[in-house]
Amino acid sequence: MQPLSSPARILCAVMAAVSIPMALVIPLWITAGRMAFGVSGHLVPIFAVTAGPVLAILMLTAAIRITVNAAARRPFGAPLKTSLLLLGNYVLAGAFGFFVPDFGEDGSGSVFSAVAGNDVLGYSAALANPFGIATLLVTVIVLVKAFRVPVAVPGCAEVPA
Numbered sequence: 001m002q003p004l005s006s007p008a009r010i011l012c013a014v015m016a017a018v019s020i021p022m023a024l025v026i027p028l029w030i031t032a033g034r035m036a037f038g039v040s041g042h043l044v045p046i047f048a049v050t051a052g053p054v055l056a057i058l059m060l061t062a063a064i065r066i067t068v069n070a071a072a073r074r075p076f077g078a079p080l081k082t083s084l085l086l087l088g089n090y091v092l093a094g095a096f097g098f099f100v101p102d103f104g105e106d107g108s109g110s111v112f113s114a115v116a117g118n119d120v121l122g123y124s125a126a127l128a129n130p131f132g133i134a135t136l137l138v139t140v141i142v143l144v145k146a147f148r149v150p151v152a153v154p155g156c157a158e159v160p161a
Helices: 006-037 043-049 051-071 080-099 111-116 118-148
Strands: none
Touching: 006 043, 006 051, 006 080, 006 111, 043 051, 051 080, 051 118, 080 111, 080 118, 111 118
């Protein structure tokens, strides 16, 4: 197995370091990120008791395991495949929070429609579902991967799973 390049080592270290904070920020973004753009509706309290806590628990469990394993490695870092999965998960979840529409008396729309105009609200609804499903799928894959990768791996070299 070849040693990782410097950018890959940096990615491994950064992903391991930000995994715990991101496990809290991402569910918060999905649950209430629209409110920062003036869009608030019935989905915020629904996500606050359903999707938000579920994602937070799954992501936090994986992040704690990833960080503990990364701390046991020299140099500090998550495995490369796990780091790439984490990065993909953050992008997917960010997109889900960006596109998920909300409807209610306080405001209707999504972050996308708040930025691009109400004419794109239909696109938000169409894109939110696949991003939401992909986010949950990759979250579960990251969780499984976090518990399958052994701790005793030098550096952030990948172990065949």
